[in-house]
Amino acid sequence: MTGRIVKNKLAYGYKYINYILILVSVVVLVMLLFRPAAAKEPQFHLNIDETSLEKGVSTNLVLSVENAQGAEVLEVRGLNNFDILSERQSSSTQIINGDISRENKFTYVIMPLRKGEYTLKGIVKYKGKKYETNQLGVIVKDSDILKENEIKELFIKSIINQEQIYFGEKFALGFELYSRYNIENFGFVEQPDLTGFISLKIPQDKLRANYLQLDGKKYVKYEVGKSILTPTGTGSYTVPASTFQVNVSTGNFFDSSKAVYLQTEPVEIEVKALPLDNQPDNFEGLVGELEIESSFSKQELEYGDSLTLKVKLSGNCNLDNLDKIFNTEISGVSIYETEKNSHEDIRNGRYYASKEFDIIIVPDKTGQIMVPTIEIPYFNSVIEQYEKARVEGAVIKVNGDAEVFSQNTEINEHTEPTETIRIEKVNYTLANNDYLLVKVKRTYLKTGLYIIVLIVLMILILLFSYKYWRRRDDRLKEIYNKVKKENDENEIFMLLNEMIKYKFNVSLKAVSRERLKSEIENKEILQDVLEVMDYLENKRYAKDLASIDIKDRIKKIYRQMV
Numbered sequence: 001m002t003g004r005i006v007k008n009k010l011a012y013g014y015k016y017i018n019y020i021l022i023l024v025s026v027v028v029l030v031m032l033l034f035r036p037a038a039a040k041e042p043q044f045h046l047n048i049d050e051t052s053l054e055k056g057v058s059t060n061l062v063l064s065v066e067n068a069q070g071a072e073v074l075e076v077r078g079l080n081n082f083d084i085l086s087e088r089q090s091s092s093t094q095i096i097n098g099d100i101s102r103e104n105k106f107t108y109v110i111m112p113l114r115k116g117e118y119t120l121k122g123i124v125k126y127k128g129k130k131y132e133t134n135q136l137g138v139i140v141k142d143s144d145i146l147k148e149n150e151i152k153e154l155f156i157k158s159i160i161n162q163e164q165i166y167f168g169e170k171f172a173l174g175f176e177l178y179s180r181y182n183i184e185n186f187g188f189v190e191q192p193d194l195t196g197f198i199s200l201k202i203p204q205d206k207l208r209a210n211y212l213q214l215d216g217k218k219y220v221k222y223e224v225g226k227s228i229l230t231p232t233g234t235g236s237y238t239v240p241a242s243t244f245q246v247n248v249s250t251g252n253f254f255d256s257s258k259a260v261y262l263q264t265e266p267v268e269i270e271v272k273a274l275p276l277d278n279q280p281d282n283f284e285g286l287v288g289e290l291e292i293e294s295s296f297s298k299q300e301l302e303y304g305d306s307l308t309l310k311v312k313l314s315g316n317c318n319l320d321n322l323d324k325i326f327n328t329e330i331s332g333v334s335i336y337e338t339e340k341n342s343h344e345d346i347r348n349g350r351y352y353a354s355k356e357f358d359i360i361i362v363p364d365k366t367g368q369i370m371v372p373t374i375e376i377p378y379f380n381s382v383i384e385q386y387e388k389a390r391v392e393g394a395v396i397k398v399n400g401d402a403e404v405f406s407q408n409t410e411i412n413e414h415t416e417p418t419e420t421i422r423i424e425k426v427n428y429t430l431a432n433n434d435y436l437l438v439k440v441k442r443t444y445l446k447t448g449l450y451i452i453v454l455i456v457l458m459i460l461i462l463l464f465s466y467k468y469w470r471r472r473d474d475r476l477k478e479i480y481n482k483v484k485k486e487n488d489e490n491e492i493f494m495l496l497n498e499m500i501k502y503k504f505n506v507s508l509k510a511v512s513r514e515r516l517k518s519e520i521e522n523k524e525i526l527q528d529v530l531e532v533m534d535y536l537e538n539k540r541y542a543k544d545l546a547s548i549d550i551k552d553r554i555k556k557i558y559r560q561m562v
């Protein structure tokens with residue numbers, strides 16, 4: 001009886017501790033969220049997916065309003081030259097170290113009405129004043145995507161901007177799907193064979209879709225694959241045709257889509273060797289068009305100080321072999337060089353790269369120091385000649401006197417005595433009873449206690465959060481364990497439905513597939529769930545339907561959930 005009472009008291013104590021943890025967490029979060037933040041300047045930006053557009057092809061234009069709650073977009077000048085297909089507004093809030101930043105985005109899907117050069121600028125009204133965004137220059141040209149006899153309801157195109165390149169040069173290869181149908185999903189049945197190239201795939205989340213008009217009909221264009229390729233040798237190469245599957249929506253619940261198979265076009269590439277004539281001795285394999293921007297942080301400084309030379313290289317040039325700017329020592333200075341940023345992308349269908357360097361220069365002497373001009377050789381594949389990009393040098397003026405230290409320096413008899421500082425923060429006293437007494441100033445004690453309390457609160461919050469999420473994971477694991485033990489496919493589907501309801505708060509049996517796509521953001525989970533649903537629905541009517549391992553698919557779904 002006594003043991004039961006003790007257990008009940010312990011259970012009550014644990015419950016009471018949980019209530020305390022919740023209360024402490026709420027108090028700390030409120031303190032962090034409502035801490036007064038410094039006012040930030042409002043900012044207004046205008047961005048567009050691409051500045052080089054084609055007539056009849058849509059793009060996204062975004063006007064961002066930061067730290068200006070209640071601001072009103074009066075107009076976007078130049079937008080009258082475009083057809084506005086859709087408009088939407090979104091907002092977001094970020095809290096970083098107690099500072100609150102708010103951003104509103106006004107997104108327009110626009111399509112050029114005519115070719116030409118146009119200027120876009122946003123006008124925003126905030127607190128009775130008018131503000132202007134940055135200005136965008138846009139060039140619109142006639143569409144040359146397809147010839148009239150090539151237009152179909154559903155087709156795929158291989159996109160390449162170069163058929164001849166030089167060894168060491170990088171280029172872009174893309175695949176675009178055009179459709180007048182509603183599409184549920186798509187993908188390569190077999191990935192394109194890129195033998196002979198080193199490939200870098202552009203992430204899926206950077207691929208876009210937009211509207212366009214071909215022969216007076218509206219299409220949706222999907223970017224279904226983009227890669228940056230580097231040839232491994234010279235000669236002629238072929239990227240052969242690949243099979244591509246498109247699931248076209250039928251509107252039928254039990255047979256919601258129909259598979260259509262397309263083939264990409266083969267791509268021929270000729271890789272030429274770099275000419276040896278006039279090749280510079282210090283050539284490091286940079287091939288393409290190259291631009292350089294450089295600037296010194298200052299050109300006059302005091303001895304003991306330092307300055308920074310910032311260098312940015314950019315263009316459709318392969319910069320992989322460039323890891324530093326200065327390859328020789330410079331008299332009178334010490335150089336510390338770091339690569340700050342490196343980026344590769346595909347812009348307007350062409351390969352683009354950039355690299356940024358921060359070069360810290362520390363003078364070793366006073367007076368005037370000459371930082372020479374640095375020449376970086378590269379092969380310009382457009383004009384097919386070797387050229388040199390220049391990082392301009394400068395004359396640096398160093399003021400002051402350099403300190404000279406002698407090993408035989410003697411101490412002057414008249415040197416002023418060094419001031420002795422007595423530390424009184426902590427005083428240790430050994431008492432007569434052999435106990436060590438520590439005396440601490442009250443202000444330091446309070447600060448230390450505050451720090452200890454804060455650390456304890458953070459530990460409690462972390463423990464409570466871990467316990468909460470652990471319970472969530474345990475519930476999901478419990479459902480999945482039932483899946484592993486079950487053999488009936490209908491019961492397995494019911495358990496899968498329970499997992500989806502628990503994780504995404506949506507039922508597979510009660511909502512449409514379009515709703516599932518909006519609720520389940522993870523595309524891999526969505527793909528596997530739809531395949532299981534298709535298999536179970538089609539199995540009712542097709543006896544010779546190829547079977548799939550449902551448990552294996554659900555195992556894959558479960559691993560992506562946890």
